[in-house]
Amino acid sequence: MNQTADPHELLATRLRAVGPPSGTAEAQAHQLPMRVLHVPPRHDVVREDGRLKECCLILDGFFVRHTMVGGDQRQILSFHLPGDMPNLHSLHIPETDFALGALTAGSVALIPQAALRAAIDKAPDLGDLLWRFTFADAAISRAWLASVGRRSAYQRVAHLFCETFMRMRALGLTDEAGFMLPLTQTELADALGLSVVHVNRTLQQLRHEGLIVSRGRYHGFTDWRRLQEAGDFDGSYLFQLENRPLPFVEPPVRLREQVS
Amino acid sequence: MNQTADPHELLATRLRAVGPPSGTAEAQAHQLPMRVLHVPPRHDVVREDGRLKECCLILDGFFVRHTMVGGDQRQILSFHLPGDMPNLHSLHIPETDFALGALTAGSVALIPQAALRAAIDKAPDLGDLLWRFTFADAAISRAWLASVGRRSAYQRVAHLFCETFMRMRALGLTDEAGFMLPLTQTELADALGLSVVHVNRTLQQLRHEGLIVSRGRYHGFTDWRRLQEAGDFDGSYLFQLENRPLPFVEPPVRLREQVS
DNA sequence: CGTGTTATTGACCAACATCAAACTTAGTGG
């Protein structure tokens, strides 16, 4: 995938996205020791029981938090993209309630807890910015909970597409007319709390309705507005993205030209 | 309800539960300005669109975060009990993605953001401890997501009972054989992503199985072990409780006496 | 080309939702 230039620069960019870091914070972030770890597709960085001594900064690839329920069923709890730090909690809490895995090939930077803590000590606002990561993360979890709790399969899939598209778009991982979502239907099912079969049929329905056009795992959007409506999507909970120019996706060029 | 002696003492106790606060942190916590607000049952403290200028410390009562989905359906996102601070995020993020409401009569202490920020500046570890609140909170959200995504109605209800009982027990809001859960079945349904009717039937099933004995909103447990199993409940994600002596509930006395 | 993973289909079924009505309970005012 997108081979990231420099882990420290990625972190700095992400910090700037959630709020202006002080000079000290930026300097501290740049001095953090990082060990890069390459992760093969479908492998876990942290197991559910493992107590990782380091905090992960995702550099590259598509990661998920996931957990097993009742021994045989999986629930994917969140998606994580480059710049995310999905196990910040290990800085303060030894227990982990989820596994962190890569769906695609990817890489993470491992930052020793002690070093990160020291950096926060020297630049207190760095702690605040990382705390914001946690809030942004929690807001997305709540959105997923509301979706799984109260939306139909059809709405859920559409909602997930909207959310994930917005997040990936903010990172330049999409084009304007669609995106490559590197998830199998089984993985979609595990994220949405549905069965594979039903995800398959729901995708077909979305295609028949003309809301998405899929080629393999690339999904093109024909009408963003309608997709939003179908998913009952309101992206205002994605505050992490709001410091960037608001990515408002218009219907793709061809359609709009027909209109005018 | 349980008229809490002193808001500052409640906060201090809660801080001690997540980790030993420094003397400075305790001192700062004790000096925080707090304005007590009484909340009538079924009233919101913060609306979904409202931008509250203060952070809430729950003093008394049973609160929920909730949100409307698709205009007419409600999803309850979390439960909040005395000592919780459910809108800490407002310290860093102006947007709110949920409403905060009381189910019972209750009260909250409102802490001005500026004061809380100042306290954190003076006692950096106070920020860390509050950050831990956020982590504990997020872990519970993930557990709910997994439950709603992958468990049957029967399991979900049992799981929620286990979790909520454990949390309330740590605050001394239960007795050993059961607890008073001040939720209507409609509210349970909104928390679990089910319909009222189905919640009602599921409760009946739990009663027939002999797992709970309800009198109004008091629910007695006859066999904690079996209830845990029914709900596929493993409480290790409730780390906020772990600094206290681990509350391990044995089957109620009568039953155990019969055995021996 | 095989071989394993992923996607798709059909038939069937279970869990849960919806609708509508009756019943209980807890308050409230007379």
Next chain:
DNA sequence: CCACTAAGTTTGATGTTGGTCAATAACACG
């Protein structure tokens, strides 16, 4: 203390969404 009321709980009948099982088709990769 007794209606009266509103909220909450319970029930039955019925419909729908989404799950399960099992087989086949389409790919992807060595």
